[in-house]
Amino acid sequence: MNKKRKPNYKLRRIIARVIIALLIIAPLVIIFRVKIINAPLYIKYHKNTDVLNALFDAKFERKEVKEFMPKLEKKGMNSYTDDYIISLSNKGYKPKTIEYILLNFKMGDTKSLINSKYDKDLEKMLNNKLFDYKNYDRYMNERSDNEDIDRTILRVTLDLDKDNYSDTVEETDPNSLTAFINKHRYLNEDYIPDDLVDMSDDYANNYYGQLQLRSEAYEQFKKMVDDANKEDLEIYADTAYRSFKLQKTIYNNYVYENGYDKASLYAARAGFSEHELGTAIDISNGYLIEKGDPEYNWLMQYAYKYGFIFRYYEDNVDLTGFAEEPWHIRYVGIDVATKMHKENLTFEEYWIKYVNKKEAK
Ligand SMILES: [Zn+2]
Numbered sequence: 001m002n003k004k005r006k007p008n009y010k011l012r013r014i015i016a017r018v019i020i021a022l023l024i025i026a027p028l029v030i031i032f033r034v035k036i037i038n039a040p041l042y043i044k045y046h047k048n049t050d051v052l053n054a055l056f057d058a059k060f061e062r063k064e065v066k067e068f069m070p071k072l073e074k075k076g077m078n079s080y081t082d083d084y085i086i087s088l089s090n091k092g093y094k095p096k097t098i099e100y101i102l103l104n105f106k107m108g109d110t111k112s113l114i115n116s117k118y119d120k121d122l123e124k125m126l127n128n129k130l131f132d133y134k135n136y137d138r139y140m141n142e143r144s145d146n147e148d149i150d151r152t153i154l155r156v157t158l159d160l161d162k163d164n165y166s167d168t169v170e171e172t173d174p175n176s177l178t179a180f181i182n183k184h185r186y187l188n189e190d191y192i193p194d195d196l197v198d199m200s201d202d203y204a205n206n207y208y209g210q211l212q213l214r215s216e217a218y219e220q221f222k223k224m225v226d227d228a229n230k231e232d233l234e235i236y237a238d239t240a241y242r243s244f245k246l247q248k249t250i251y252n253n254y255v256y257e258n259g260y261d262k263a264s265l266y267a268a269r270a271g272f273s274e275h276e277l278g279t280a281i282d283i284s285n286g287y288l289i290e291k292g293d294p295e296y297n298w299l300m301q302y303a304y305k306y307g308f309i310f311r312y313y314e315d316n317v318d319l320t321g322f323a324e325e326p327w328h329i330r331y332v333g334i335d336v337a338t339k340m341h342k343e344n345l346t347f348e349e350y351w352i353k354y355v356n357k358k359e360a361k
Contacts, residue, residue, distance in 0.1 A: 068095060068098075068099045071099070071103065072099075072102060072103070075103065084098075084102060084110060084114060085098055085102070087114045088101065088113065088114065091114075091117075091118045092118045093118070093122070093123070094123060096126075097122065097123050097126055100126050101113065104133050105133070105136075109136065121143070121149040124149050124150065125139065125149055125153065128149075128150055128153050130153050130154065130157045130352065131153060132157075135153075135156050135157075138156045138161055139152055139153060139156055141161070142155060142156055142161045147318075151318070154319065154348070154349065154352065155318060155319065157352060158182070158184070158319065158348055158352070159184045160184075160318070160319065160321055162184065164183040164184075164264055164321060165183055165184070165269060165272070166184070167184060168184050168185065168186055169184065169185055169186075170185070170186055170187070170188060171185050171186065171187055174187050174188070174191045174193075174277065175193065176355075177216075177279065177331065177332050177333045177336065178332060178333075178336060178350075178351060178354075178355045179277055180347070180348075180351045180355070180356075181272060181273065181274050181276070181277065182272070182320060182321055182322075183268070183269075183272055183321045183322075185272075186269075186271035186272050187244070187271050187272075187276050187277070188271075189244050189270070189271060190244075191244075191276070192243065193214050193241070193277070193278035195214050195215045195216075195278075196212040196213065196214060196215075196241055196278055197212060197213065197214075197215045197218050198210050198211075198212055199211045199212065199213055199218060199221075199237055199240060202236075203218075203221060203222055203225055203236055203237060204236055204237040204238075204240065205236055205237065205238050205284065211237055211239070211240040211241070212240055212241040212278065213237070213240045213241055213278055213279070213281065214241075214277075214278040214279055214331070216331070216333075217278070217279045217281075217307075217331035220306045220307045220308070220331060220334075221237070221281065221306070221308070221331070223306055224299075224302070224303065224306035224308065227302070227306075228295065228298055228299075231298060233285070233294055233295045233298055234285045234286065234295065235283055235284075235285060235289075235295050235299075236283070236284055236285075237281045237282070237283060237284070238281075238282045238283065238284035238288060238327070239275060239281065239282040240275070240278070240280070240281050240282075241275060241276070241277075241278040242273060242275040242276055243276070244270050244271060244276060245270075247268065247269075247270040247271070247273045247275065247276055248269075248270035250267065251263065251267050251268065251269050251270055254266065254267040255267075265322065265323050266322075266323055268322070274311065274328075274330055277330075279330055279331040279332070280311070280328060280329070280330045280331075281328075281329050281330075281331075282325075282327045282328055283295070283299075283327050283328075283329055284327065288327040289326055289327040290326055290327070291326045293326075296326055299329065303329060303337070304334075304337035304338055304340065304341040305334065305337075305338070306334065306337075307331050307332060307333045307334040307336070307337045308329045308330065308331055308332075308337060309329065309330055309332055309337050309340060309347060310326070310328070310329055310330075311325070311328050311329065311330045311347060312324050312325040312328055313325075313326065316346045316348070319346055319348045319349075320346075320348065330347075332347070336350065339354075
């Protein structure tokens with residue numbers, strides 16, 4: 001026997017309505033899910049803000065909100081930060097950036113950020129490992145439209161925004177092949193490398209006095225020159241090691257003949273010349289080497305294989321503080337020179353990245 005049951009139209013109608021409602025609600029939930037999940041947090045931390053406003057204005061991801069807000073709360077930051085968060089977020093700053101600003105920036109700097117246009121360099125700045133908020137004013141003073149902000153930070157880190165020979169520090173590891181001397185870093189007046197050797201007339205112009213170099217640099221220089229000679233190139237040292245006393249005489253003569261301003265760019269004060277390290281050489285082919293000389297081109301290509309680098313060229317005048325000197329090479333060892341070559345780093349960049357990394361943030 002087959003008892004026919006009357007269909008339950010009422011139940012079916014309810015089910016149909018639920019399905020239609022779900023079809024409408026589901027996409028909304030998917031689209032606004034982050035905001036909906038965050039709603040309780042927003043309501044908790046945006047006590048003074050309209051909840052709807054918070055839901056639609058704030059762009060934070062859940063993770064950041066969870067980590068970020070309690071940090072602010074711990075620092076005693078209360079409701080006034082709500083407006084700052086919303087303002088900075090509306091300008092386009094990322095949660096990580098906002099977090100950094102609110103936790104580290106002085107109120108005045110935060111307010112001036114809020115009152116000015118979105119600064120795309122700021123996010124880049126905060127991502128730079130060398131960024132230090134202590135130097136924020138200096139970055140802002142130094143930055144220019146045509147300079148990459150990372151370069152500005154590097155320059156400030158190297159104190160190159162300061163006056164020459166101000167805030168100087170002594171190089172405490174002068175024997176190191178990566179000892180770093182510039183207009184803010186000097187060698188002790190009594191430093192004399194203990195492995196200086198006399199250069200033979202085959203490799204040096206000893207006419208004005210016997211030239212000397214540290215032994216490892218000299219051995220490598222000889223190899224390099226021998227190989228260059230095989231290519232019919234003429235290379236010899238015109239200047240090598242200079243004592244503190246000699247550098248003092250040279251600098252004073254330069255000031256006397258050319259004036260202080262020119263001396264500041266072209267010559268180094270005693271204690272501040274790489275030549276006092278015993279690893280720097282001014283090279284000549286009869287005249288000091290210039291850009292475009294075949295010797296220059298050959299060295300540009302091969303010098304690193306012998307451990308030598310050019311130190312002062314057109315593109316890094318802003319990092320060295322010295323005018324370009326195509327004739328000035330410096331021995332840093334094969335490993336360092338090769339790494340610089342491979343990673344396309346200037347000596348300053350190498351030093352910051354690999355030698356000074358303990359001091360960097
Ligand atoms: Zn030189």
